[in-house]
Amino acid sequence: MSDWIEIGTLNDIPQLGARVVTSDNGNIAVFRTAEDKVFAIKDECPHKQGPLSQGIVHGDRVACPLHDWKIQLDTGTAVAPDEGCAATYPVKMEGNKIMLSLKPNEGCPNQ
Amino acid sequence: MKERLVVIGNGMAGMRTVEELLKLAPDAYEIQVFGEEPYGNYNRIMLSPVLAGEKTIEEIMLNDLKWYEDNNITLLKGKKAVDIDRKARKVIADDGSEVEYDRLLIATGSTPFIIPVPGHELAGVVAFRDIADVDAMLEAAGKYKKAVVIGGGLLGLEAANGLMQQGMSVKVVHIMDTLMERQLDEPAAKMLRTSLEERGMEFLMGAQTASIEGKDRVEKVCFKDGSSVDADIVIMAVGIRPNIALAEKVGIHCERGIVVNDTMQTFDPRVYAVGECVQHRNETYGLVAPLFEMGKVCANHLAKHGIGRYEGSVTSTKLKVTGIDLFSAGDFTGDDTTEELVFQDAASGVYRKIVVQDNKIKGTVMYGDTIDGTWYFDLMRDQTDITDFRSTILFGQAHLGDSGHGDDNRVASMSDTAEICGCNGVCKGDIVSAITEKKLFTLDDVRAHTKASSSCGSCTGLVEALLAHTVGGDYSVAPHLKPICACTDHTHDEVRAVIRDKNFKSIRELQQFMEWKTSDGCPKCRTALNYYMVCQWPETHSADDAQSRFINERAHANIQKDGTYSVIPRMWGGGTTPDELRAIADAAEKFNIKTVHVTGGQRIGLYGLKKEELPVIWKDLNDAGMVSGHAYGKALRTVKTCVGKEWCRFGTQDSTHLGVELEKMTWGSWMPHKFKLAVSGCPRNCAEATIKDFGVVCVDSGYELHVGGNGGIKVRATDFLCAVTTEEEAMEYSAAYIQLYREEAHYLERTAPWIERVGLTHIKENIVDDAENRKQLAERFHYSQQFMQDDPWEARANGAQQHEFNAIKQINA
Ligand SMILES: Cc1cc2nc3c(=O)[nH]c(=O)nc-3n(C[C@H](O)[C@H](O)[C@H](O)COP(=O)(O)OP(=O)(O)OC[C@H]3O[C@@H](n4cnc5c(N)ncnc54)[C@H](O)[C@@H]3O)c2cc1C
Ligand code: SF4
Ligand code: SF4
Numbered sequence: 001m002s003d004w005i006e007i008g009t010l011n012d013i014p015q016l017g018a019r020v021v022t023s024d025n026g027n028i029a030v031f032r033t034a035e036d037k038v039f040a041i042k043d044e045c046p047h048k049q050g051p052l053s054q055g056i057v058h059g060d061r062v063a064c065p066l067h068d069w070k071i072q073l074d075t076g077t078a079v080a081p082d083e084g085c086a087a088t089y090p091v092k093m094e095g096n097k098i099m100l101s102l103k104p105n106e107g108c109p110n111q
Numbered sequence: 112m113k114e115r116l117v118v119i120g121n122g123m124a125g126m127r128t129v130e131e132l133l134k135l136a137p138d139a140y141e142i143q144v145f146g147e148e149p150y151g152n153y154n155r156i157m158l159s160p161v162l163a164g165e166k167t168i169e170e171i172m173l174n175d176l177k178w179y180e181d182n183n184i185t186l187l188k189g190k191k192a193v194d195i196d197r198k199a200r201k202v203i204a205d206d207g208s209e210v211e212y213d214r215l216l217i218a219t220g221s222t223p224f225i226i227p228v229p230g231h232e233l234a235g236v237v238a239f240r241d242i243a244d245v246d247a248m249l250e251a252a253g254k255y256k257k258a259v260v261i262g263g264g265l266l267g268l269e270a271a272n273g274l275m276q277q278g279m280s281v282k283v284v285h286i287m288d289t290l291m292e293r294q295l296d297e298p299a300a301k302m303l304r305t306s307l308e309e310r311g312m313e314f315l316m317g318a319q320t321a322s323i324e325g326k327d328r329v330e331k332v333c334f335k336d337g338s339s340v341d342a343d344i345v346i347m348a349v350g351i352r353p354n355i356a357l358a359e360k361v362g363i364h365c366e367r368g369i370v371v372n373d374t375m376q377t378f379d380p381r382v383y384a385v386g387e388c389v390q391h392r393n394e395t396y397g398l399v400a401p402l403f404e405m406g407k408v409c410a411n412h413l414a415k416h417g418i419g420r421y422e423g424s425v426t427s428t429k430l431k432v433t434g435i436d437l438f439s440a441g442d443f444t445g446d447d448t449t450e451e452l453v454f455q456d457a458a459s460g461v462y463r464k465i466v467v468q469d470n471k472i473k474g475t476v477m478y479g480d481t482i483d484g485t486w487y488f489d490l491m492r493d494q495t496d497i498t499d500f501r502s503t504i505l506f507g508q509a510h511l512g513d514s515g516h517g518d519d520n521r522v523a524s525m526s527d528t529a530e531i532c533g534c535n536g537v538c539k540g541d542i543v544s545a546i547t548e549k550k551l552f553t554l555d556d557v558r559a560h561t562k563a564s565s566s567c568g569s570c571t572g573l574v575e576a577l578l579a580h581t582v583g584g585d586y587s588v589a590p591h592l593k594p595i596c597a598c599t600d601h602t603h604d605e606v607r608a609v610i611r612d613k614n615f616k617s618i619r620e621l622q623q624f625m626e627w628k629t630s631d632g633c634p635k636c637r638t639a640l641n642y643y644m645v646c647q648w649p650e651t652h653s654a655d656d657a658q659s660r661f662i663n664e665r666a667h668a669n670i671q672k673d674g675t676y677s678v679i680p681r682m683w684g685g686g687t688t689p690d691e692l693r694a695i696a697d698a699a700e701k702f703n704i705k706t707v708h709v710t711g712g713q714r715i716g717l718y719g720l721k722k723e724e725l726p727v728i729w730k731d732l733n734d735a736g737m738v739s740g741h742a743y744g745k746a747l748r749t750v751k752t753c754v755g756k757e758w759c760r761f762g763t764q765d766s767t768h769l770g771v772e773l774e775k776m777t778w779g780s781w782m783p784h785k786f787k788l789a790v791s792g793c794p795r796n797c798a799e800a801t802i803k804d805f806g807v808v809c810v811d812s813g814y815e816l817h818v819g820g821n822g823g824i825k826v827r828a829t830d831f832l833c834a835v836t837t838e839e840e841a842m843e844y845s846a847a848y849i850q851l852y853r854e855e856a857h858y859l860e861r862t863a864p865w866i867e868r869v870g871l872t873h874i875k876e877n878i879v880d881d882a883e884n885r886k887q888l889a890e891r892f893h894y895s896q897q898f899m900q901d902d903p904w905e906a907r908a909n910g911a912q913q914h915e916f917n918a919i920k921q922i923n924a
Contacts (some may be wrong), residue, residue, distance in 0.1 A: 005920075005922065007919055007920040008919045008920060009783075012914065012919050013914075013919070014657070014658055014914065015658065016631060016658040016659075019914060019918065019919035019922075020918045020919065021918060021919055021920045021922060022918045022920075022921045022922065023922040023923070024922075024923060027918075030919060034619075034630060034631045048672070049674075050674065051670075051674040054638060054662040054666070054670060054674075055634075055662065056633075056634040056638070056658070056659070056662075057629060057658065058629070058630075058631050058632055058633050058637065059629055059630050060633065063633070063634040065661070065662040065670050066670070066672060068634065071354070071713075081559055081560045082238065097708075109786050
């Protein structure tokens with residue numbers, strides 16, 4: 001069971017941009033794509049822990065600002081040839097509101 | 112139902128096209144491939160090293176049978192296509208089976224030409240084209256001693272060398288008086304012949320073969336003059352002919368090759384052709400680089416993207432004989448209208464000739480030391496004006512001052528543990544094994560897999576050299592004009608022209624118009640496009656898209672490796688005051704700054720700030736009168752000065768004053784890359800003005816202006832632009848030069864490589880020789896500056912762009 005937390009509205013995040021949710025368990029980056037899809041990922045690149053929220057969003061990917069690794073927003077995995085993943089978190093829209101769950105999706109050990 | 116694509120010919124061009132197609136549209140077709148040879152797809156050009164025992168067949172496979180399975184491609188292995196029914200749209204194989212197609216790709220390559228002299232069909236007469244030929248040669252080498260190679264061209268010499276490595280004694284028969292006459296001039300051909308003879312190869316020059324004789328298999332080769340030589344095996348390597356038999360038979364228009372248009376379609380629009388079998392704009396090709404370019408275009412068309420045209424290729428030649436370095440490209444003979452630049456050192460076996468017309472390279476031949484071949488080739492292909500470095504061009508790129516790596520370029524002799532890419536710590540061994548194991552052909556491939564040359568890029572030349580060295584041949588030759596990135600086929604210059612001429616002010620719309628292959632680009636192209644927009648439309652605020660800027664420029668601070676930021680306020684001309692220093696000290700204490708550091712650009716950096724602290728510290732600095740130093744941007748950075756005549760006993764002019772004025776004029780301007788200035792008060796040059804993008808050296812009579820210097824990884828001293836007498840002139844020249852750079856350089860191109868690309872003469876023509884043009888350039892710069900000189904820190908300290916600096920939500924469990 002996940003507890004949904006309202007974190008803000010779609011307008012709070014620029015298109016092709018990101019915002020950060022801070023929490024005691026580390027930061028979560030919340031992304032908005034050109035098509036208004038919203039994704040939440042742990043704000044740490046699997047490479048050297050760069051803050052993904054600061055990267056350039058393109059397609060369904062973000063480029064880490066430190067060494068340009070590309071991370072897939074929907075799965076949190078690094079785009080080949082790089083390897084690794086960042087945990088993803090469930091997000092959903094309720095109207096214009098963005099709801100986030102702090103319980104990471106299964107599949108990536110970097111939580 | 113999927114459309115059906117049938118490919119005839121399982122060779123290098125055909126399969127490269129399929130690979131490109133799978134990248135663009137993996138599910139568009141059901142693909143079937145006829146391959147007469149009973150293997151997967153292999154790297155034909157590496158047959159020479161296989162013959163020489165330097166590589167095995169397994170090592171040169173490009174796509175094994177599993178690849179076909181994995182990609183759902185049916186390989187009709189060992190089947191020869193013998194007929195095409197174009198009405199019913201089906202291909203008929205030699206075993207009578209039929210395969211239907213919606214689109215057909217012919218990639219049948221070439222057939223070796225066999226001189227039809229009596230005896231040419233005897234056992235032991237072979238060509239040099241495929242694995243079967245190599246097997247035949249290796250078998251003969253195991254049993255016999257004497258080999259005769261007919262043909263002293265590239266292929267013949269590679270065959271001869273291979274057989275010699277296999278222990279045979281080899282005679283090369285050549286009809287002309289010099290070897291490789293189509294690729295080499297006489298001096299180079301002589302040097303080649305001498306070094307091959309030293310290795311034990313024998314030559315019969317000017318010899319015309321009359322017949323081949325023998326009972327069950329060859330025994331000797333006889334010549335028109337009545338002489339003869341003994342032979343256990345004869346290799347015919349006298350040329351290739353496009354393999355057009357099948358196309359001709361079914362009425363597809365052929366001349367020397369199958370005639371295709373710029374989208375690789377034959378006269379039957381359902382039928383495409385690529386590779387050596389093709390004749391395009393009256394040219395046929397026998398090297399892989401052009402075939403790969405064709406493949407790219409053809410795949411693009413098959414995927415129905417419909418962009419990209421093949422417009423022909425410029426090719427170059429290398430000989431793959433270990434220990435012999437030879438390079439040739441273009442027209443190396445010349446005529447009355449051309450000049451020759453020649454360097455020859457017989458003792459050390461080095462020869463270089465460059466044929467020049469109107470100060471542009473038409474062709475080149477190199478022997479012995481070919482490391483600069485790629486450079487000359489690039490200069491030739493881009494038709495670069497070489498006036499500025501003509502006097503040293505023969506000594507190579509290392510002499511230009513920009514190469515930095517000079518001798519390191521001898522990649523062949525480097526050890527496997529030698530570090531190639533300093534940024535990413537990639538060694539030669541890593542790169543070579545990635546190239547061979549993952550079958551990489553292009554610089555982009557190597558970057559993606561190893562990261563080498565993907566950061567600062569200064570090792571690109573080395574990586575390219577490694578690529579050429581490892582895969583041999585001409586794989587690394589980049590397409591004509593380099594596209595911005597993989598999202599598009601368009602070049603920097605093309606994109607800028609469209610932004611300007613078609614009035615584009617939105618990246619998205621531009622990408623749609625120019626048919627970008629990705630939905631919204633990538634960091635590489637978006638940042639470039641954004642700069643081009645900002646440069647073209649300074650007055651249009653909305654043309655600047657924050658999300659298409661790298662984080663540093665978006666946050667107006669430099670991100671550090673731990674995700675914190677640095678803050679560096681501007682210090683005009685390197686000067687400061689007690690008040691400013693006090694304010695900096697206070698801020699450092701207030702924000703608990705651990706590192707306070709004096710930068711190389713004469714100012715003070717504060718390190719380790721959290722992002723949300725930025726607007727707060729900026730407010731404090733603003734209150735003390737300080738503004739952003741743009742130390743984070745592709746922008747005007749600093750103007751370094753010395754104290755000049757105000758204090759220094761050698762000073763000739765007020766260098767500090769000029770420096771401050773220059774910084775007041777230029778601060779805030781966005782550039783293709785970072786941009787640094789300096790003003791020194793006398794030729795002792797304490798401000799190091801001769802390694803800056805724009806440097807002023809004061810002299811008694813006025814100001815010497817210097818351009819294109821760089822103090823980074825590749826140190827480059829400036830070129831002298833001109834001397835002026837007043838401060839006002841120095842300011843105008845500087846503004847004009849900056850604007851020229853802003854308008855013409857490619858994004859992320861510093862002034863040093865820019866000047867080397869366009870030539871100093873071009874800069875002088877625009878800035879020095881043409882006063883009117885200089886004035887206009889300067890005016891355009893001043894116009895743009897009106898909109899740029901708002902302190903970005905102030906706006907943000909007062910609440911702008913808050914979403915950039917604050918968390919959307921803070922959750923405390
Ligand atoms: C020994 C050697 C060294 C070379 N060195 C270099 C070099 O250093 N640099 C360089 O750039 N180039 C080099 N080349 C040239 C390069 O290999 C060719 O340009 C390239 O392979 C041509 O590709 P292609 O696809 O057009 O033809 P191919 O690779 O020859 O492929 C054509 C394929 O089609 C098959 N085929 C033909 N007709 C039919 C049919 N009717 N049905 C079914 N299958 C059919 C053939 O069996 C063949 O496998 C070299 C070539 C050789 C032989
Ligand atoms: S070396 Fe860079 S530092 Fe340097 S070159 Fe390669 S990518 Fe980098
Ligand atoms: S450059 Fe000349 S004027 Fe300036 S400090 Fe040095 S010696 Fe003095």
